[in-house]
Amino acid sequence: MKSDPTTLFIYALSVTVLSMVSRDPRVLLALALLNLPLGTYLGRKRGVIFFLLYFLGLFGIFLNSVAFSNQGTAVLDVGPLVVREGAVKAFLRVFLRLSSILGAALIFYGLADIRELLDALECTMRIPRGFVFSLAVGLRMLALLQRDAGEILEMRAQRGHSRRPLTPGSLSSFLRTLLSVALERGLWIGVAAELRGLSLRERRPRPYRPGLGDVVLLVLLALQLTITILSMVC
């Protein structure tokens, strides 16, 4: 299935918003069932680490549910830990909401091509060209900076400093080095871009022409929108 990045962008963003505003467990279940299996299938190549972290996080959600919503009749009683109905309901609702958000993101990751997305942001979604240039530079630099970050952390360890910069002091120290290297690159990338005509750039608008892949997603989205609205009205 081939979909326009614009469609994928709108789809994932809308489903995320719907999942965030829905309170009805039946709606959350419907959204999760529509998005998670499809997302898991489409995003399988990109998503292995995702699922691991996701299930790791479930435990935490459960703990929070017990901590903050432990009301009602007891469902489980193991010595000091009493899990009540409220906690189970809270856990399920959060679990379903995060599942549909993750599912929608995986549909996007599975089908969107970053090159085409950048182009669509500029030509179809009409985001200002400078902003799209920033985003392209950000994505280019990210790959470079990840390598830099690895080196910096190794060098910190060699000098007897913490390898994990999580305290405000070590984070500042790590960021100073990373930012210094990155800013020097950024300055010259900007100079080179200007000398290659960035300010002469004119937008080439491209009208949005949905294909089959887009229609499928838009219909799915309309369905989810209807379900959510109906649940709020009824």
Added chain:
Amino acid sequence: MSGVEAEISGAGYGVKAILHDVRLSAKAGETLAVVGRSGVGKTTLMLSVTGVLDNLLGGWTRGKVSLAGLDPIKRDFKEVPRKIGIVLQDPDRQLAMPFVLDEVAFTLRNLGLPEKRAWGALLRFGLAHKAYAEVETLSGGEKRRLTLAASLVHEPEILILDEPSASIDPWGVGDLKRYVQTMAEKGLTILLIEHKLGFYRGVFDRILLLEAGSSTWAGSVEEADPRILEEHGVDYTLIGRPRERVFTGERVAFLRDCEFSYDGFTLRVDELDIRAGERIALIGPNGGGKTTLLKILGGFHRCSGEISVAGRAFYVPQHPDYLFVRPSVGDEVRDAREKGGHEPLGLPTGIDAGSSPYRLSHGQRRWLSLAIAHAFRPRLLLLDEPTTGLDLFLVEQLTDVLWRLSKSGLSIVFSTHDPRVVMSLADRVLLVADGRVSEIDVDEAISMMLEAMDIEI
């Protein structure tokens, strides 16, 4: 009319003038080498004649500049991109797009030209098979070729290159020279900003020598006096200073049947002994495993087989900045003393202890990184391309210090692309290519590097 003419009586930022009196003239089709040691204003001159200094960086230029018939400083700055192509020192400070094809298409779309032309440029620079690859997966040489493709795809009249060989291996230098020569034959006007002039013999027609922000000499290649150029830190003859060799003490480190793999690349070392006071050069193409070998010796990578290092090893990365952890030079020195347990190497005069380490010049940062390493009193010092971006004087200062340290028993292993450094510093040379390590004769190594760079001595 094409070509570049500039009569600049001052240029700089705020109240600070960096250029004082520069006359630059490159007629259409000429290749002009702008030379001089680090910090004389070569890059500022490039920024000034392209109009970037005045129009983008908030600086100022006094005087007249004509660039392919345009007035880049005032009226025509926006039109400059149509006429010039620009190649900067480090491809990572120039490439803006995440993917190869888009980098070339970026120039074309900016200038309103058909984007399918990008393919022609990619083919010409041997990158068509990587069109959809992420830029970060390219080798150093490929990134350099991509900057050339993206700078020439719109067929500019003028090509400006700012120390284009600083970051590539000898084979890449050879390629680069051939591309520049082809451009010159096509009639492009070329400004080549460089201090390693010897690498480019046969490529340029005329030389402009800068000293402290002013042009002191200009003339043709035939008129140039190598002695005067070298007095100004410009390496013309490419003769390193060979020093007394081979001081071998006890064994400091050894590797046996060592193998290390990552991302599908494997480095294998069958046998390597390092003795006290030895200076060993690692040469070979980018991506061949030089850095990996240094990092194995530094203990950053764990390899299978036997490895032993007596005492501490200290690795100094190619970017000295990676090593800094404190906001000021004084704090860096104190931190190194405290964590390393010894007195760091003394810093040259002129470095303010209150200054941020990131504000120092490239040569000073390199020096600070060595000072920090010394505070840890390693038995084995590992240097990743320690002379990149340093001019002749700085290279000599650095090799002097390293030579002195090695006389006191420190073993030094360094990677380099520079035959001059091999000549003046190496006792032994290891060729690291395609994941394999083999020892070769020092003279053989030097002639291999010169040949790769297409230089005859």
Added chain:
Amino acid sequence: MLVQTVPELRYSAVDYAILGVVAAVMGVVFVVAWDFYYLVKALLGPIGARVFTYGIWFMAAPLAASLVRKPLSAFSGEVLAALVETIIPTYGGYTNLIYGVAQGLASELAYLIFGYRRWGPLQAALSGALAGPVAVTLDQILFPELITAKTFAALVLAATASGALYGLIAYGVSRVRK
């Protein structure tokens, strides 16, 4: 120079490139902090994880504004960082973008109310702090089952204080080449 008389409006290519740098730097920080975040999340849950990392998530705006001293730089920096995180696969998916836009608008206020004439440490701290209540409000929408009225108030306080602290750090780090 902390005070400008007339705010400059037009962005240059260098400004755009620096905004891209900020987005990438924040992307790397999140990657570096990522496993820590998940560890905390497994031990203390999503609410606990957020308390411990709150301020880090608000740094892009004050960092961008301290480097590019022009209107909308704080907002752009935050949104770009969020977009980068949305595009490279991260667990939060499009919630990153929603948080980014809302926090970016709040952080931008810190510079707007000073008429885009001051770009110092106070504004950076304020910029980080203002993102706090917005982020907690969004958390309340995302995890309504987990945040009670009492915890909400405590979280707002924590996020605001943490935002101010990391805003200051962002300002300090931005001076690296000055």
